[in-house]
Amino acid sequence: MKIDRHRKPYCVIVGGLNLDIQAFCNFEYQPEDSNPGQIHRSLGGVGRNIAENLFRLGLDVELITVVGDSSSWDRLVFSTEKLGIGLAHSPRIVKAPLSVYLCILDRYGNLMGAVADMRAIEEMKIHDLEVQKPLLDFAEAIVVDGNIPKDCIEWIAANYGILEDEKKSHISYKKQRSQEPNAISRPLLIADPVSTKKSEKFVSCFGKFDLAKPNMNEAAKIAGLEQDASIEEIALSLREKSLLPKELYISKGGQGMSFVGQDIIEHISLSSLELRPHVINRSGAGDAACAALVWISLLERRIKENYEDSSWSISPRDKAKLALSAALYASASNRPVNPKLNQRNLFETTRICYPETSELIGELINAIQAENHR
Numbered sequence: 286m287k288i289d290r291h292r293k294p295y296c297v298i299v300g301g302l303n304l305d306i307q308a309f310c311n312f313e314y315q316p317e318d319s320n321p322g323q324i325h326r327s328l329g330g331v332g333r334n335i336a337e338n339l340f341r342l343g344l345d346v347e348l349i350t351v352v353g354d355s356s357s358w359d360r361l362v363f364s365t366e367k368l369g370i371g372l373a374h375s376p377r378i379v380k381a382p383l384s385v386y387l388c389i390l391d392r393y394g395n396l397m398g399a400v401a402d403m404r405a406i407e408e409m410k411i412h413d414l415e416v417q418k419p420l421l422d423f424a425e426a427i428v429v430d431g432n433i434p435k436d437c438i439e440w441i442a443a444n445y446g447i448l449e450d451e452k453k454s455h456i457s458y459k460k461q462r463s464q465e466p467n468a469i470s471r472p473l474l475i476a477d478p479v480s481t482k483k484s485e486k487f488v489s490c491f492g493k494f495d496l497a498k499p500n501m502n503e504a505a506k507i508a509g510l511e512q513d514a515s516i517e518e519i520a521l522s523l524r525e526k527s528l529l530p531k532e533l534y535i536s537k538g539g540q541g542m543s544f545v546g547q548d549i550i551e552h553i554s555l556s557s558l559e560l561r562p563h564v565i566n567r568s569g570a571g572d573a574a575c576a577a578l579v580w581i582s583l584l585e586r587r588i589k590e591n592y593e594d595s596s597w598s599i600s601p602r603d604k605a606k607l608a609l610s611a612a613l614y615a616s617a618s619n620r621p622v623n624p625k626l627n628q629r630n631l632f633e634t635t636r637i638c639y640p641e642t643s644e645l646i647g648e649l650i651n652a653i654q655a656e657n658h659r
Contacts, residue, residue: 295345296579297421299414299441300332300430300477301406302350302361302372303384305621307568314391327620328364329386331430331479334569334621336370338576338611341626344583347371347424349417351406353381374420376413381405394566394616401480406432411440421445425583426473428575429494431483438486445474446493447531473582476530477575478503481512491523494530496582498575498608504535516552520545534578534605536571542609544601553605555613556638562617569621570612577611577631578604588652603645610635628653 310322328337336346348370352358354377361383366372384406388399414421414437421427427445429438476497478484484503491497491507499507505514508522516535523529524547533545541554555561585599614634615623632646 293345294425295347296336296339296426296428296583297347297349297417297424297472298332298336298339298428298430299349299433299437300335300428301330301384301403301432301479302328302333302348302352302365302375303330303386303401303403304357304361305329305568306385306387307566307619308387308389309394309566309619310390310392310397312392314389314397316397320389325619328361328368329621330384331432331477331572332428333365333370334572335428335430335477335576335579337368337622338573338615338626339580340369341622341624342576342580342628342631344425344580345371347374347420349414349420350375351381351409351413352377353383353405354379355381355383357383374417376409378405378408381408388568390566390568394564394568396568401432403432407434409433409437411436413437414440418444421472424472425586426475426579428475428477428579430477431479431486435486439490442474442490442493445472446490447474447495448493473579473586475575475579475582477572478507481506488528491530492526492528496532496534496578497530498534498536498571498578500536500538500571504533516543516545516550520550532578532582532601532604534574534601534608536574536612542574542605544605546601551602551605553602553609555609560638561613562634564613564616566619566621567616569615569618569623572621573615573623573626574608574612577608581607584649584652587656591656599645603642606639606642607631607635610638613638 305327307325308322310320314320336348340346352362352375362372382404385402389397391397429441473495476494478487478499481502484506487507502512504519505512508519510522535543544551581604589597611631635642636646
């Protein structure tokens with residue numbers, strides 16, 4: 286497989302593509318009963334949603350997933366590629382069942398329960414990734430969602446994750462940088478565990494990721510703790526087991542987000558209720574938050590490399606505020622991804638929700654404009 290070294294920088298997402306079926310209740314949700322409401326169908330999948338969010342934020346994206354050969358799969362593939370998400374590197378499996386995510390949301394957009402039939406992507410093999418190594422090698426970032434098999438997650442972590450001997454793992458990339466004008470350093474490796482059950486797949490390699498965004502239950506599972514574990518207990522366990530990613534952002538629903546570093550824990554609350562967009566559907570909020578963290582981390586890296594200023598950085602607290610703002614913006618749409626998302630709307634939402642970020646956003650806008658004119 287040959288990759289154009291001079292193409293625009295891109296991200297690779299390895300994860301799910303499926304049909305989303307969302308049931309919205311008109312009134313208070315009544316368990317064990319028939320609830321009046323509306324049913325919407327749309328493109329979905331954690332990996333696909335993250336890919337679309339990143340594309341709408343201005344990045345080139347390639348999605349590696351597993352697709353079938355039925356007419357239903359063809360419609361999903363066509364609709365996804367029409368949005369600008371590349372699928373040319375995804376293997377096709379004969380008679381693979383259509384991947385479907387079915388969920389029930391209460392009248393406030395809160396998830397009441399869901400079933401995910403992701404049997405197709407469970408057929409992904411390490412060989413499917415090995416043949417895409419040239420694509421992965423030159424990516425700016427690789428995002429892994431927990432829908433893919435455990436051995437595939439471990440293969441990606443072993444080949445692109447943080448290693449004890451970082452210098453050795455970077456040798457080939459440094460040579461490429463000197464020989465290829467568009468070659469970059471090791472791709473950022475990002476994890477979204479997807480669910481409590483699927484987070485078990487990351488237990489052996491979570492510490493090799495540059496950035497991860499689990500929720501509290503997923504983080505507790507990876508740390509080997511009960512679901513009621515505190516953020517402090519989770520942080521301690523991950524540190525002791527050498528499973529702490531370089532940047533760990535734990536989403537806490539209505540309580541906001543916590544950043545966990547090697548020697549720090551920071552809590553970032555959601556903005557005041559009166560400053561938030563009106564909530565319609567929270568089911569895609571986590572995917573939007575993950576995409577925002579990827580996007581802002583790549584922007585931070587580009588600014589450092591373009592201006593050769595290793596001291597400049599975006600604080601984890603400010604990254605979390607951008608991620609929470611992206612989640613709130615996503616919740617204002619009845620689709621898994623808000624079709625109005627772009628850099629301008631994300632910045633504006635962040636400014637409204639967190640006025641103290643105005644100066645930083647001004648700096649980021651200037652940096653983006655300068656990069657566009659390079």
